[in-house]
Amino acid sequence: MSRIARRFATLRQQGRGALIPYVEACDPDFDTSLAILRGMPGAGADLIEVGVPFSDPSADGPTIQKAALRGLKGGSTMKRVLEMVAAFRAGDNETPIILMGYTNPIEAYGPERFCVDAKAAGVDGLIVVDMPPEEADLLAGPAAAAGLDIIRLVAPTTPDDRLPVVFNGASGFVYYVSITGVTGTRTASTDELAHALPRLRRATDLPIAIGFGIRTPDLAANAVRAADAAVVASALLNTLEGTLDADGKATARTVPAVLEQLRGLADAVHAVSKAVTK
Amino acid sequence: MSATDIQAGANSLRSGPDGRGRFGIFGGRFVAETLMPLLLELDGAYKAAQADPEFRRELDYYLKDYVGRPSPLWFARRMTEQLGGAKIYMKREELNHTGSHKLNNVMGQILLARRMGRTRIVAETGAGQHGVATATVCALFGMKCAIYMGATDVERQKPNVFRMRLLGAEVVPVTAGAGTLKDAMNEAMRDWVTNVHDTYFLVGTVAGPHPYPQMVRDFQSIIGVETKKQIMAAEGRLPDVIVAAIGGGSNAMGIFHPFLDDPEVRLIGVEAAGCGLDSGRTAASIERGRPGVLHGNRTYLLQDADGQITEAHSISAGLDYPGVGPEHSWLSDIGRAEYVGATDQEALDAFQLCTRTEGIIPALESAHAIAYAAKIAPGMDRDKIIVINISGRGDKDIFTVAEHLGVKL
Numbered sequence: 006m007s008r009i010a011r012r013f014a015t016l017r018q019q020g021r022g023a024l025i026p027y028v029e030a031c032d033p034d035f036d037t038s039l040a041i042l043r044g045m046p047g048a049g050a051d052l053i054e055v056g057v058p059f060s061d062p063s064a065d066g067p068t069i070q071k072a073a074l075r076g077l078k079g080g081s082t083m084k085r086v087l088e089m090v091a092a093f094r095a096g097d098n099e100t101p102i103i104l105m106g107y108t109n110p111i112e113a114y115g116p117e118r119f120c121v122d123a124k125a126a127g128v129d130g131l132i133v134v135d136m137p138p139e140e141a142d143l144l145a146g147p148a149a150a151a152g153l154d155i156i157r158l159v160a161p162t163t164p165d166d167r168l169p170v171v172f173n174g175a176s177g178f179v180y181y182v183s184i185t186g187v188t189g190t191r192t193a194s195t196d197e198l199a200h201a202l203p204r205l206r207r208a209t210d211l212p213i214a215i216g217f218g219i220r221t222p223d224l225a226a227n228a229v230r231a232a233d234a235a236v237v238a239s240a241l242l243n244t245l246e247g248t249l250d251a252d253g254k255a256t257a258r259t260v261p262a263v264l265e266q267l268r269g270l271a272d273a274v275h276a277v278s279k280a281v282t283k
Numbered sequence: 284m285s286a287t288d289i290q291a292g293a294n295s296l297r298s299g300p301d302g303r304g305r306f307g308i309f310g311g312r313f314v315a316e317t318l319m320p321l322l323l324e325l326d327g328a329y330k331a332a333q334a335d336p337e338f339r340r341e342l343d344y345y346l347k348d349y350v351g352r353p354s355p356l357w358f359a360r361r362m363t364e365q366l367g368g369a370k371i372y373m374k375r376e377e378l379n380h381t382g383s384h385k386l387n388n389v390m391g392q393i394l395l396a397r398r399m400g401r402t403r404i405v406a407e408t409g410a411g412q413h414g415v416a417t418a419t420v421c422a423l424f425g426m427k428c429a430i431y432m433g434a435t436d437v438e439r440q441k442p443n444v445f446r447m448r449l450l451g452a453e454v455v456p457v458t459a460g461a462g463t464l465k466d467a468m469n470e471a472m473r474d475w476v477t478n479v480h481d482t483y484f485l486v487g488t489v490a491g492p493h494p495y496p497q498m499v500r501d502f503q504s505i506i507g508v509e510t511k512k513q514i515m516a517a518e519g520r521l522p523d524v525i526v527a528a529i530g531g532g533s534n535a536m537g538i539f540h541p542f543l544d545d546p547e548v549r550l551i552g553v554e555a556a557g558c559g560l561d562s563g564r565t566a567a568s569i570e571r572g573r574p575g576v577l578h579g580n581r582t583y584l585l586q587d588a589d590g591q592i593t594e595a596h597s598i599s600a601g602l603d604y605p606g607v608g609p610e611h612s613w614l615s616d617i618g619r620a621e622y623v624g625a626t627d628q629e630a631l632d633a634f635q636l637c638t639r640t641e642g643i644i645p646a647l648e649s650a651h652a653i654a655y656a657a658k659i660a661p662g663m664d665r666d667k668i669i670v671i672n673i674s675g676r677g678d679k680d681i682f683t684v685a686e687h688l689g690v691k692l
């Protein structure tokens with residue numbers, strides 16, 4: 006069983022939902038982002054998404070765009086991202102790590118070598134924003150061979166008859182992009198979620214995470230009431246950005262501020278009790 | 284769309300893309316899942332329109348009476364004499380309404396958007412020519428229109444920004460990155476993904492996810508279809524060389540495509556070499572890039588070893604893009620078309636050559652094609668024929684040119 010499957014199985018047995026925070030690699034520098042990553046499980050993260058900076062994040066809003074640029078300025082390359090995950094893994098063998106990014110840096114690295122190296126570094130799953138099922142063959146073989154989960158995105162625009170196409174080849178969990186839009190902007194209403202989730206549940210047995218627009222402990226709690234996990238990215242990155250000095254460098258407040266916010270989100274998520282299932 | 288396309292058989296170079304939107308390894312649909320159902324819908328709507336004679340009839344009507352087609356094929360006598368070699372013809376796309384080839388594509392896509400029931404249009408623009416063409420048809424059909432334009436381009440293409448605003452479009456300056464076409468494209472995609480319910484993304488060149496490269500090429504192919512008839516009428520034979528500037532590659536694809544199965548016709552795409560192909564300040568994606576994935580398709584891209592896209596540079600806002608349409612990448616790999624560069628300075632010189640010898644002020648984009656034609660024409664026999672695609676007129680560029688000539692306006 007993969008780390009991701011194991012983590013979700015444990016959570017189900019405990020009747021809990023999951024919080025999945027996001028950290029952008031090398032934002033604003035390698036050591037700071039690694040310190041945040043290392044602090045996340047202790048602050049309540051159940052799984053972690055590590056953003057791979059890309060120069061042209063066309064599906065992301067201003068907050069992640071800026072984080073990606075800071076990451077690139079902070080020296081991020083695919084090699085550095087994997088080094089960061091390996092450094093984390095040396096001290097934590099349980100918390101699943103999912104890399105989130107765009108196709109081109111993976112293609113430039115070489116999809117096969119990338120999957121092998123990512124697995125060796127301790128990565129568990131991949132979310133490739135601009136790789137729909139129609140283009141998934143680029144990674145499907147190498148990811149399966151390496152034992153990496155491919156997390157599929159599903160959107161409000163995905164019609165019912167397309168769900169089997171999207172979920173074919175999906176593993177780990179499913180990421181529901183809860184709004185039509187870019188990251189860090191609008192929030193889905195409770196009504197919208199109540200409508201969307203049964204539709205997805207009918208088409209997959211995989212755990213479902215909700216992302217895009219989850220900013221507060223209340224919204225995170227709402228999301229895990231409807232689904233299995235809540236992804237929080239822009240809200241944490243905004244906090245990080247607010248702690249940087251005039252030159253964009255990390256300060257003594259950077260790591261604690263992000264982790265403190267994370268703790269608040271995690272407490273709200275973990276206070277929601279869900280039906281215990283085996 | 285045209286009869287020739289329908290005749291294109293299995294061995295034809297004109298039969299692409301395949302069912303996945305690929306030209307060889309290039310093209311495809313690398314977009315977020317939110318957009319994927321829309322691309323499938325668009326593909327279906329485009330196929331239905333192609334099969335509907337009423338769509339063709341409607342498009343032909345607007346192309347003739349609104350755009351002003353056919354555009355002439357002009358024998359450039361004085362330029363030919365001055366260069367002293369091959370005969371030079373110019374395909375006069377600058378005479379289209381709004382001053383460039385861009386309206387050919389925009390006219391086709393706006394009719395499609397209307398068929399699909401969309402009420403709002405978003406588009407990206409570099410030089411502003413695509414933005415102006417889009418704002419124009421939105422005025423014509425009374426549709427809402429948002430144009431994303433890099434802040435750098437807003438600055439260097441002021442006349443076009445004002446034209447778009449006069450036409451009722453909202454022009455949104457994009458400050459991300461270097462503030463050029465690539466950044467405008469990112470922002471237009473973000474708008475589209477946010478407003479999918481009523482918005483049509485009107486892509487301005489043969490790039491982006493499938494079916495855009497195919498659709499834009501089909502709409503622009505009218506350039507090559509006319510050129511073929513016109514050169515046969517004027518010379519009784521096909522040209523030896525066709526030269527066109529390459530930004531995303533739509534004017535070039537439009538004039539190349541009807542000639543792909545005529546191997547005796549050399550097809551030359553001229554990329555913007557900027558300060559020189561090896562200066563590090565260039566927009567020559569095919570000559571200095573590697574295959575990669577950006578803006579929904581796999582194609583040649585200017586990028587670093589880590590797969591980060593690098594900034595392009597060109598004096599011409601319309602060519603200042605680190606990618607190129609996927610069909611060009613394929614035509615380059617299979618050797619059917621050649622891709623070369625012209626520098627900023629060569630384009631400026633050609634701009635003046637064309638203006639002084641023919642009384643035609645070309646767009647700086649088109650001046651890149653003229654520059655390369657002027658380079659090879661003197662070495663060719665006088666009975667050889669070169670056709671240059673004059674993709675646009677240069678009124679929008681006079682401020683940039685004045686600055687480079689040290690003239691204060």
Ligand SMILES: Cc1ncc(COP(=O)(O)O)c(C=O)c1O
Pocket residue numbers: 383384409410411412413487488489528529530531532533534535600601602646648649674675676
């Ligand atoms: C006059 C003109 N020619 C050429 C181009 C380049 O685009 P493409 O390569 O798609 O023809 C532009 C783009 O703005 C343009 O305005």
